[in-house]
Amino acid sequence: MIRGTSIAGTAGGQVKKDYPIQPVPFTQVHVSDSFWAPKIKVNAEVSIPYTLEQCRKTGRIDNFLRAAGKLSDDKMTEYTFDDTDLYKVIEGASYSLQVKKNPELERYLDTLIAIIGAAQEKDGYLYTFRTMKTTHPHAWMGVKRWEKEEDLSHELYNSGHLFEAAVAHYQATGKTTLLNIAIKNADLLVSVFGFGKEERFPGHQIVETGLTRMYRATGKKEYLDLAKFFLDVRGPGKPNSGEYNQSYKKVTEQHEAVGHAVRAAYMYTGMADVAALTGNQQYLSAIDDIWQDVVNRKLYVTGGIGATGNGEAFGHAYELPNMSAYAETCAAIANVYWNSRMFLLHGDAKYIDVMERTLYNGLLSGVSLSGDHFFYPNPLASMGQHQRSAWFGCACCISNMTRFLPSMPGYVYGQHADHLYVNLFVGNTADITLPAGKITVTQQTNYPWEGRTDIMIAPAKATAFALHIRIPGWALNKPVPGNLYFDAPGTPQKKISILLNGQPVKYRMEKGYAVLERTWKTNDKISLDFPIEVQKLMADSLVEADKGRFALQRGPIIYCLEGPDNKDATVQNIIVDKNAAVQAVYKPSLLNGVTVLEMKGVSASRQLNSPALVKSAQTVTAIPYYAWANRGPGEMTVWIPFEEAAARPKPAPTIASKSKVSASAPNKKMYMALNDQYEPRDSKDNNVPYFHWWPKQGSVEWVQYDFDQEYTISSSSVYWYDDGPFGGCRVPASWKLYYKKGNEWLPVQNVSSYGTAKDQYNTVQFDPVKTTALKMEVQLPSENASGIQEWIVK
Template identity: 75%
Template sequence: MRSFLGKMAIAGAGVLLSQAAVQAQLQQDYPIKPVAFTQVRVNDHFWAPKIRTNAGVTIPYTLEQCRKTGRIDNFLRAAGKLSGDKLTEYTFDDTDLYKVIEGASYGLQMQPNPGLEKYLDTLISIIGDAQEKDGYLYTFRTVKAAKPHEWMGSKRWEKEEDLSHELYNAGHLFEAAVAHYQATGKKTLLNIAIKNADLLVRVFGWGKEEKFPGHQIVETGLTRLYRVTGNKSYLDLAKFFLDVRGPGTPYSQEYSQSHKKVTEQHEAVGHAVRATYMYTGMADVAALTGDQQYLKAIDDIWDDVVDRKLYITGGIGATGAGEAFGAAYELPNMSAYAETCAAIANVYWNSRMFLLHGDAKYIDVLERTLYNGLLSGVSLSGDRFFYPNPLASMGQHLRSAWFGCACCISNMTRFLPSMPGYVYAQKDNDLYVNLFVGDSASIQLKAGKVNIVQQTEYPWNGKDEITINTAKPTAFNLKVRIPGWAENRPVPGNLYFEDDSTAVNIPILLNGKPVSYTMEKGYAVIHRTWKKGDKVVVDFPMEVKKVLAAAPVKDDLDRFALERGPMMYCLEGPDNKDATVQNIVVRKQADVNAIFQPALLNGVMTLQMIGSAASRQLHSDSLISSTQTVTAIPYYAWANRGPSEMTVWIPFESSAARPKPAPTIASKSKVSASVKNQRMYMALNDQYEPKDSKDNSALYLHWWPAKGSTEWVRYDFDSTYTVSSSKVYWYDDGPFGGCRIPAAWKLYYKQGADWIPVKNTTPYPVEKDKYNVITFEPVTTTALKLEVQLPAENASGVHEWIVE
């Protein structure tokens, strides 16, 4: 790595600081330092292929999508090099280019690529041309479109506390600029970032523009710029953006964590990505300034998350309403949001918490997130993606090639190349082994230089051989994390626990013999004078565990989740009988066998057990139950074979399962509608019983954002039937959502080429939270059409449509 600090560093306003001056500015920082990913060469069979796929597929793919979708054109138009004022959809689309440049730069640090480096030079030149003379860089305003985007306001920063994302864009620019400089030694993007940061220093502050960022991340971008330039005004501005947050403006709200001063916040609320970026920024500023109030706040917030708001996959953000944390213990599975960006931010935050406190519990959460709720965000092929990461599906979830809001895609692109930077950390003569990854690393401790090599098939196998090589005998502490899952603690706190936990002993050998060690904050500490070739072997138990949720988590009642090592598992349709998993029940006492399948999903450890499956019968309340082999795969690998049923939480009581629907007229019909969305069509005849009209835990069909129009859905039967009754359960997510029960509805049957209204013998009811039943004179037909008149100011939707 060509270190920025090894040269003359650029500070704000064109001032140059010497290396010594920069280091003097940085005397106070995290007590523990991460070992940079550029010093860690991953060579295992799990992470190394994924990092290669990111470099070879995801980064080129995302750069091409930025070109095809007009994100690069935004900058060309702002620079006056492309005519017209057509821009992309969102005011933060500029950040997708910044994030891909950041990820590509990380990749260059690991593997030179002259062609990619040259292309980045071209992109950076385009970005620089779009920057205004005083440093302002925000293409949506600079273009001066005839119809400006409604989010950006009439002048700079006017809507920053709301939706303009001017400072959000700046934060990602700063992150990308530092990454690019450290990778290439070129100052081109760094100079652009510093010019922009200097503008922010001039504009914002006490007695100047006293506004907070609507979407946090500029705080961490500024602290990163501070670390490489030594310009303290950047750190001061990061702290200002945190301290100015709070009540007093029209935009102060829980959604953006601005309802209270940051030091008065002790619970995780609002938009989960904004929140965890802010907590990460608070950790950075606390480390650099010693602010204990920040530490108290984020310590309490962390406890709130792990005790009440964390999915077993490490995902955070329970609801799509505001992409937000839910209430305590509100952790629905089918409708879980668990955004990929939030998982990435959760890793950033927990990494900082560890660097502050040196406690393995933060790496426990980081590892759980990394292997499960984060890695699930990208396909095995590297070019299909998840935005939300639900824990159950009836087939409505499908990986996408791109999103209009592409933040999760570009975020994954920048994260994966930096993953090796979470393996090790150091403090004076303490060397922490945090993650168990086959690699070779070179680390400079106070006592001397250490080369460390890990050889392991983790996460499929628990054995890890750690070889220490030193040029001369060197005394230091090797601190090996003993994961909570290896000691029957799936996560810190009491939100989840393991069924039938028994005491475990983690054997550690040194040069083939048992070694005594002390435990400190979750680490096995071995102190000795190390010499070349010393080998530590740790063998973690890889038994399959059945994890239960605390009683207040109602969505997981009478269910367990399967865990093996750091991996969470799920049942998915392609591996199970009839491609159906929602109807499966497995006893808590069932034996589970782990079987590695090298040809499945790029090679995964599968779990197999005996369970039962229930199916409904027509005209009967009794169920048909059958015994079958049940197969589970790692959660991160699901949805790589097309849409299908999936569940993480497996019923051990039949009352918690959802029996396979009986074949009915509706379930055997072909569905069509005035809204074109095949996945929504599945909702109409899936025989899911909603809890109420706003139940979004499963599928529903809706016409949002249409309003006031006449819409329709249609069943084409598999045969000719005589029907005389129908019932509809409406979707209505009031008062906050956009759907309400319809103004009116009507049924038609097909006669030849014509649609004839049925002759109803009961009125057409329009009511919430119940089936709306109509009877009519019998008709013999091959199709029915449901016509819906939307209310004047809202859309409508349908949970279920039954025909009898």
């Protein structure tokens, strides 16, 4: 049972060291603005109930019933970490209960917690996939407990999310039901793991931060010691050691961001937690260097991290492709956690700059305005192949979003001794206790659409303290720390205004904060004015994907061009002069109310049988990036060409582009890749849409064009997708073409060979045929799938 409990987020008598700066808990910050408050409300009223229901429908709750012996159907869900979706949505629901009481939801959580408790084994072990004892156990979990933990079992990952949910639920309700389950599990981990005992590192990090939360909640130092062990035991020399899971070196010897981006950012967050709680300087040195590596070389302009879907990982330095950007929603959330911790350690506004960029852009894009459709990756360009989904088999991003949004008010303020930090500009009222006394802080603002914020200070009595107001980097013509992104040359310097009770006030700048140190009285009012003007951002010349392009930012919001707002629903063919004037217009009825940007530009189109481009002037409209893909699939780009060479003229229509595509692959989103007329750089180019049959191997597959009318055709060219040596697709073993005659499919009489070369078009000539459809039959290699970049018919 729980003993010596001190609430997480407060130092408590038993937590001797902690972050020098502490967040003001979100329970004390009541958001009332027109930007975040509606999103938190949608999360509470739509996303959380929706995700709870999906956990029921998809069998995640049944996993616990099976483990408890209350359901015997010899089934299980798909992934060994599916238990965590229930933990995360319980965490989000618990946060939501702290903001607004909901007795019905609280009773449902009680029911779920009872089911979770019934699935727990007597010694505290809680992992439904092993306990349910199915006829065909999941291949990832191993025969014995923990034996595949460093690989894919996710036993400790599940525990980490259990711990986070348990502390949140305890804080929200005062009930110890879930916390006692977590304590029992954590005590088991303490008894099993350690040097001289089970010496295994977590395959997917998060148990480290879960344990530090448990330590703060219970005061049990063994939990902190175990969190440190899980960091210190990670390193080379084991079968699963490598960059993918950040175990290629000891954690204190790592100085750049590598591998799976979510695992990495969770680990850096855990290192910050343990460093704060133990005073370990080696951890600090490592994560300081890694942070510099990310912000200078590996951060998307949206705040997203993780460049490649191959391992859901960081790319090489400056490898930041747009259309194939992974930028997983979970990674954005982890990036917020990490940067928040870095601020609590160092008190520097640059970490909040990165956090704010991620919050308003690469994180918020992960959920639809309606709250029930979600992105897993968050690309920065699209031909229409990217759409939010109602659910994923791997649902980590969905449940993660439900737990993050209601906690967002906890990132607005920080406090240390008699220093109060204003980090985010959000309409709210906060009740804060400093050593000098109690104060109420109220912000009134229409941020991020307008730069004016009024901050009212109401102390219980005249109180002396230092108010640190963050001056956002974008307001100082420095969009990000470092030089990865910068204002276009010629951008005028912004003028910032800070008034106290209507009069100019003296302040000092300290680590990116305007510091006002005085004795505050009731009705003191600070008026901030950050000029929110359109900024054109350029990327470091080493970022190949952004050459000849600029991005638009206004305040903290990154913008994109999207099909529905632009001529012919096309944006990849647009060119805008980098000196073009840009007008900001607020549209209350568009996308729940957004400021759009309008400018003059040119679109380019190709003609049949002519190299000359047709150019036409047009108005170009940009919307906030977070709001794209809420109106169906379509084209989108964040980085806008100002050089003609960077744009992609709209291709002239062809037989293939006008055809209806069908195929033996079930994912219809891929079909458009066959005839989108996008020229690949090589066979492994995943910066453009491509079609594939993965994970099939050795089978005969097909794709088909049904033409818009009858044509006489005599040749066809195919550019194969091959992502070897690491991916699962190779050029096919062989292929054939068939044309439709009446209701029959007949082979074409080829007069040249069917080629399977990589990195080029393979063209087959055949005797002319008159037909309304063409089918390609493909023999996949015995141990791989195959794919197609482009398929042309002439």
